[in-house]
Each structure stands twice: as structure tokens, then as C-alpha cells.
Amino acid sequence: MTIMENIRLRFAPSPTGALHIGGIRTALYNYLLAKQLGGKFILRIEDTDQNRFVPGAEAYIIEALRWCGLVPDEGVEFGGEYGPYRQSERKAIYRQYAEELIKNGHAYYAFDTPEELDARRAADENFKYDFNTRTTLRNSLTMPANEVADLLAKDAPYVIRIHVPEGEVVRIHDLVRGDVQFQSNELDDKVMLKSDGMPTYHMANIVDDHLMKITHVIRGEEWLPSTAHHVLLYRFLGWESTMPQFAHLPLILKPTGQGKLSKRDGTKLGIPVFPLSWKGETAEESFVGFREYGFDPRAVVNFLAFLGWNPGTEQEIFSIEELIQAFSIEKIGKSGARFDFEKAKWFNQQYLMASDNAHLAQLARPYIEQHGHKPDESFLQAFCGMMKERVVVIPDFWTNGHYFFEDFTEYDDKTIGKKWTADSPALFARLTESLDALPVYDAATIQAGVEAFISENGLKFGDVLPILRVGLTGTVKGPGVFDMMALWGKEEVRRRLERSYALFTAKLQ
């Protein structure tokens, strides 16, 4: 292993649409290792396929990274000395190296049309453009030099293909999987430069990683098979001694069923598999994000970090700083990890519970305002403090606590139907009066007052508390009644109670 002083890792997505959670995990691992080693985290946009380019995808990627706190040190929108960082803007660079490959006999021109190739594949389903078949195809290896020159001069469409050597063993050392080897005869002569002049992933990737001085490549397992071609390219270009180290990550699998996680899996199950929501052309192509679902990005990051990696200790809650400290490639797993939304929610709940009220108020406010309420900050914060052990995702603040801001329209009929009797109106009117008479209105005093009332009237807690709670909130669930009463104050409590008792009594007749 060569000594690498300037550690540089990149996240290199393709702007073909929304980036799902697997991409974010790849970005995260790259980020963690870069930061741990004191290196740079770079964002490169691999937009070499003009047909698959989707407007807005690049902005989405950047916003998603920002939301997760994985801010690049360098790259598209972030500056740096190795730009441009968008591959479509580096077109000329790739051609130069593709031609160098040709000059050194490591690549050749191929004039076969897509149709011709399709016909070959139709005739032979195992057809591969390789050492065996290239002699039967239309390329600069089989055609006379003057004919090739002629075609080139006439601007005939062509591609440049890598000339894979025969009978070699290509060995790669993967940081996750160890030594893996491929027989070169199994490798096809992949296209390096397409007929539109753009490079393929393989070409652009190697050239850019070299030029951008990338030291480690952490990417998904789907790239493992083509790594052999990549190693060959480094060799042919004379860059093998500074070739980055590879680490291929296990894939993230579908929540249910088989196969790797895909865009549609979230929609089917009503769960997010994207960091941010994405509006596609159709409802089918639109997806909810973790952010919009009500997740704290710290929880998403923590959850993702543990999908395929773990520190080997029993600690599960890790801040990003702790992750940077604890992360290690050696501890990345080898088998695919199933996406488990229940676990994701658990992480979120942990983060919400541990957050301070001011932070929570900031997160919850939009959901409250969305329902037409503008609570003042101190009230909102107190509310969040009372609710935070009772929410899993942020919208739960409203769903489970809407009665803090509005009068309930439905209440727990079961409890009231059972406990609200003909004697109740008078009894509870007296309770309200005695609470009104309290000199101080804090939780402890209210509680003492209620307890006194209970014992004076020979009642039990169960006779009073459920009615009081439902009268105040409409539900049997929620924070301590006395805490809520103290927050609301005498006037509001009386108002709520009188309204509710009237409702209950009306139902009695």
C-alpha cells in the first residue's frame, strides 16, 4: 500500500433523478473516511449520458447532501482546484486519453453500429465484444489502415473500445472483499468513448479519479465486476502506482421480498426511501423523502451508517463526529443489508427525545402553522418538552398534540360514556371551582388541589383523572394533566372544561 499523504475521496453520482438512500450511504461512508483521515470529500457529477440527464437532479443531490450534513469540500458548487467537476464539461480531456490508449495499442476504433451489434446479440445470446469476436467485427484491428483513416476523415460514427489483453489474470485488492481475480478472457472490450464523443463511465471515472488525485474509491458492489477494466485502464495509462484503493459496499436490499432496494419500494409500502421528496412527471415518479416524512437528518445518517457497518461495540447512537472517529472499512459487512423502516423510526425517536426544546420547536413549528396556528415560542417549546417522549416523527407533534392549539372535535367516547353520569356535572363543576380558587397555579399545586378534592369527596383517582384529561384534551393519551394545566393557565383550563362538560352532558340526554 502506497503512502498517501493527501487523502481524497469522492462521491460521484449521476444526475438521472432522485438519489435514494443507498446513494446517501455511499456518500456518507466516503465522507466519514475522508474526515477521519483528514482528507477531502469531493462531489463530482457524472453526467456523461445525455439521454438520462434529468433537470433538477443535480440540485437535488446537493440539497440532500447538505440536509444530511455531508457537505463537500470540493466539487460542483463547492469550488476546488481540480475542476470542472461536471464530466460533461471535461469532454476534451477524455478524448485525449482515449487517443493515447489507441496510440499505445490499448484501444481501437470500432465502427459497428448499434443495430449490427444488436443483430449479433440476437443471433447469439452470449455474444460479447471481446478478444474472440473482435476479429470478426468492423474495427481498426480488422480493417486496413487506409480504410480506417478514410472513415475517420469522413466523420463516420465510431466508438473507441479498450483492447483487453488475452490470457491474463487481473487481480484486484478490495478493502472490503479482499483479493478478487478475473480472467481477462472473460472481459469484454468495453466502449471508452461513445459515438457522441462522450466517455463512458469507465473512461471518465478513471481519468477523473486520477486527475483529481482520488486515493480511495468507496462505491456500491454493482461496480465490482467492472473494476477489472478499471485496473486495466490505470495500467494502460501508466497510473497503476497511484491507483486508488477500492472498497465495494454491500447493497441495500428491499424492505420486503427480494432484490436490491429500488425507487418504487417506498411508494409501495408508504415509506420513504429517499432523503428528500422528489416531484417527478407523474405521481408514479414522485417520492416522499425522509425529511418530509418528519425525520431528523441526524437519525437518518445514524441509521444509514449502521446499514452495512457497525463499530463492534454495543453503542448505537452516534453523532456524525463520533461516526468519523469510529468508522473503519474493515468493519463494513459483506452481505446485503435489508432496509428496515422500523429501525429507522426508532433512531428518529431516540434523536427527538434527546433534542432540546428549542430545536424541537423549530422542527415542529411548520407542522403547527400548517394548521393555521401561530403559537408563541415559549409555549411551543414547553409543548415540545411535554411531547417529545411521545413522538416518532415530527408530524406526530401535531397529530398527537393538536389539542394544545385547537379545541378537539372528537373525544374519547368510551371513557366518557362509562364515567360521565348524572352526578358528574355538579361534581366536576365543584372541582373546577376549587381549582379556580388555587392561589398558585403550578403543576404541584394543581395536583395537590385535585388530590385534596378527591379525598374530600371520597373518590378515587380513576373517578376524576380520566374525565379531567378527556375534558381537557379529548383523548386519554398525553402528557401529565397537571403539567398541561399549568401551561395553559386557569382561564384556559376553565374554558376547556366548561365546553367539554357541556358536550358530555348533552350526550347524556
Place this chain on the structure above:
RNA sequence: GGCCCGUUCGUCUAGGGGUUAGGACGCAGGAUUUUCAUUCCUGUAACACGGGUUCGAAUCCCGUACGGGCUACCA
């Protein structure tokens, strides 16, 4: 089909020649609590299969099965 990668509770995983195979999520039960939630306790449940190697294998080796990835002028 070919090539490559993988396989420990339902899920995420620890462990890696001798362990009561550990933790977390989920689920179930219990304790605490005015309710719900939190917290705590308990329970549930796993080394894919077959052969080796070895005194001893979940752990090493080989097969098989199963799963996954790749096999484009997509990334």
C-alpha cells in the same frame, strides 16, 4: 447461461477452532406512571445444507443449495 460476490434470531448485527452464540429493532409479558409514551426487567428467536481437516467446527477447506450483482455506445 457465463463471470463475480455473499449466507449467524423475522430484521440490523457481534463473535471467528472449546461461548449458556452477545447486543439492537420488532413482538410478547411484567414493574413504574393519573393515561399514553419514556425508563427498567423478563421472554421470544439464529450459525443454509452436505462432506472433509481437527481431540473439538458456527468459526478453516471443498462442494451443494439459496440469495445478490454484473453481463449496453447506462451509470
